[in-house]
Amino acid sequence: MxxxxxxxxxxxxxxxxxxxxxxxxxxxxxxxxxxxxxxxxxxxxxxxxxxxxxxxxxxxxxxxxxxxxxxxxxxxxxxxxxxxxxxxxxxxxxxxxxxxxxxxxxxxxxxxxxxxxxxxxxxxxxxxxxxxxxxxxxxxxxxxxxxxxxxxxxxxxxxxxxxxxxxxxxxxxTLPPRDVSAGLSEVVKHGLIWDSEFTDWCDANADKLLALEPDALGYALYKGSSVKAAVVSQDERENDLRAILNLGHTIGHALEAVAGYGEMLHGEAISIGMIGSAKLGLRYGAPEEVYTTTKQVLAKCGLPVKLPEHFDVDAIMKAMMHDKKFMENTMTFIVPTAIGKVEIKKDVPAAWVREIVEQLKLEA
Ligand SMILES: NC(=O)c1ccc[n+]([C@@H]2O[C@H](COP(=O)([O-])OP(=O)(O)OC[C@H]3O[C@@H](n4cnc5c(N)ncnc54)[C@H](O)[C@@H]3O)[C@@H](O)[C@H]2O)c1
Ligand SMILES: [Zn+2]
CATH class of the missing domain: 3.40.50.1970 (Rossmann fold)
Incomplete structure (x- = not known):
């Protein structure tokens, strides 16, 4: 225990x-x-x-x-x-x-x-x-x-x-496999925003997590909850730091809205969103590893890393503009700068975001 x-x-x-x-x-x-x-x-x-x-x-x-x-x-x-x-x-x-x-x-x-x-x-x-x-x-x-x-x-x-x-x-x-993977998306997120060692651990143990091995699962939930707990203890009411928990969520929420709630599970949508954030990180000079590791660990957890072809990029951009984080032609994004580290960028050009959403359809 x-x-x-x-x-x-x-x-x-x-x-x-x-x-x-x-x-x-x-x-x-x-x-x-x-x-x-x-x-x-x-x-x-x-x-x-x-x-x-x-x-x-x-x-x-x-x-x-x-x-x-x-x-x-x-x-x-x-x-x-x-x-x-x-x-x-x-x-x-x-x-x-x-x-x-x-x-x-x-x-x-x-x-x-x-x-x-x-x-x-x-x-x-x-x-x-x-x-x-x-x-x-x-x-x-x-x-x-x-x-x-x-x-x-x-x-x-x-x-x-x-x-x-x-x-x-x-x-x-007794969880359905799709809900197992979708839940792991937030576990991985907690590593990506806070703890590179835990990210490595998730990468090495993804198969055990998918198989619901109690030891691995207990450790992952403990570590994931610890990161969330550390963040909310410093900022209970989301004044600043707590925003980092939204890694992948700006794109993810837009995908959920465009897909119609239910077609895409929350964890699946933010998996694709986190790939988008990683690509944004590269634009800000993050090492390539931010993108490759993010993609690898999410894929190992059985999560989608590519935006399905039928998604309409205009509709996704429109959904993001409804997001309260949008202002004029720039947007606020949580951007990884290294594995285990993110920054809140308040002036991300909407044009960059559009390009990245388009590229998400081309992921292998
Ligand atoms: N309060 C927060 O900080 C916070 C953070 C993230 C998400 N959320 C909310 O969480 C909700 C999504 O949570 P979720 O993914 O757990 O969804 P959920 O509660 O709907 O559970 C997912 C599905 O799994 C089934 N299920 C649950 N436990 C099961 C089990 N042990 N065995 C078999 N089936 C089981 C449920 O009946 C449901 O069909 C959303 O409403 C979201 O807004 C809240
Ligand atoms: Zn979430």
């Missing part, structure tokens, strides 16, 4: 990473002072419920907790105001009070949704994350919780930190 602390003053919390933690869940809840007198509510999605809900419920009930569960449909569409209202109804029906805890069992969708329910129910009750995707090593650190509005993603939300995060590696064994 590995333990990592997210250092945020009085809002600090630990992340426990290990095998079989679901079965031992009640001891962690008791250790953190979760009340056995007030009911707690698990929020999960239908796929995760089928695999892992019973184990968590059993463990908590055996520990003397009163447990209610709410199962939402799988997918991004559950991050909605109507789902928030439904969950508040469920919480009221289950008798949740100010000392109750909401438990998010699932990936980033469930974490963001349940976290926002916890942040708003009775002006805020306790919240625990039990992540079941690789991507959630990212979304469960930093306290951003939100639901979507039809006009914009993640636009209704809060900064709200959990009591603790319980990451049971065994739950990841």
């Amino acid at each position: 590995r333990e990592l602390k997210v250092d945020l003053g009085e809002r600090s919390y630990p992340i426990y990473i290990g095998e079989g933690l679901l079965q031992e869940a009640s001891s962690y809840f008791l250790k953190h002072g979760t009340s056995v007198r007030s009911p707690l509510m698990i929020v999960t999605d239908e796929y995760v419920a089928g695999h892992h809900l019973q184990a968590l419920e059993n463990s908590l009930k055996a520990g003397g907790f009163q447990v209610a569960s709410a199962v939402v449909p799988s997918g991004e569409s559950s991050k909605s105001l109507s789902m928030l209202e439904e969950l508040v109804t469920k919480a009221l029906e289950a008798g949740l009070d100010r000392k109750s805890t909401i438990v998010a069992l699932g990936g980033g969708v469930v974490g963001d949704l349940a976290g926002f329910v916890a942040a708003s129910y009775m002006r805020g009750i306790k919240f625990v994350q039990v992540p079941t995707t690789i991507l959630a090593h990212d979304s469960s650190v930093g306290g951003k919780v939100a639901v979507n509005h039809p006009l914009a993603k993640n636009i209704i939300g809060a900064f709200y930190q959990p009591e603790f995060v319980l990451y049971d590696l065994n739950t990841l064994q």
Whole structure:
């Protein structure tokens, strides 16, 4: 079992990473002072419920907790105001009070949704994350919780930190392969922005990660979460440093928008986006290795590194211009200067970006 602390003053919390933690869940809840007198509510999605809900419920009930569960449909569409209202109804029906805890069992969708329910129910009750995707090593650190509005993603939300995060590696064994690779995209990103040794390690161990070997996976999630934790502890509310976490995301978000949410997974889109950022790095004089290593490690993780031919470059540029980082004919980009190092460039010519997006279709 590995333990990592997210250092945020009085809002600090630990992340426990290990095998079989679901079965031992009640001891962690008791250790953190979760009340056995007030009911707690698990929020999960239908796929995760089928695999892992019973184990968590059993463990908590055996520990003397009163447990209610709410199962939402799988997918991004559950991050909605109507789902928030439904969950508040469920919480009221289950008798949740100010000392109750909401438990998010699932990936980033469930974490963001349940976290926002916890942040708003009775002006805020306790919240625990039990992540079941690789991507959630990212979304469960930093306290951003939100639901979507039809006009914009993640636009209704809060900064709200959990009591603790319980990451049971065994739950990841049931992940679909595409979600494994997509989650690894953010793991690789954390190496690329902060830690060249970890990038080398990912490159050497990609096959073990794809095979979900617990030792490798535990280490990768520990290192990835550590980088995110280090960044958010220095800048909890995204004033400056936290922006480096957006490596690959300006192009990536545009690809997601143009593809129509769902066709391209988030991690796949930012994989292509990170190749674009690496190419931009070369323009600013970064060594060739920034590009070759980025591409090699992403490809080894089963991620796309080439923009599919049918994507319309005009549409991608237009989507990026909607991004708040666009101003006149220059754009703000996170640009790698070496492996493990990035800079925030505020004056990247839009013409360069267009050329690079066009070149992304030609990647081998
Ligand atoms: N809060 C943040 O800082 C932050 C950061 C990054 C992403 N996000 C959000 O995270 C979301 C994406 O997260 P995600 O990729 O984890 O998506 P997700 O929660 O939708 O999970 C992906 C898919 O895998 C299924 N699944 C989850 N765990 C499983 C398991 N163990 N076995 C089998 N199937 C399983 C889910 O049902 C879903 O179909 C987005 O909404 C994004 O906005 C938030
Ligand atoms: Zn991301």
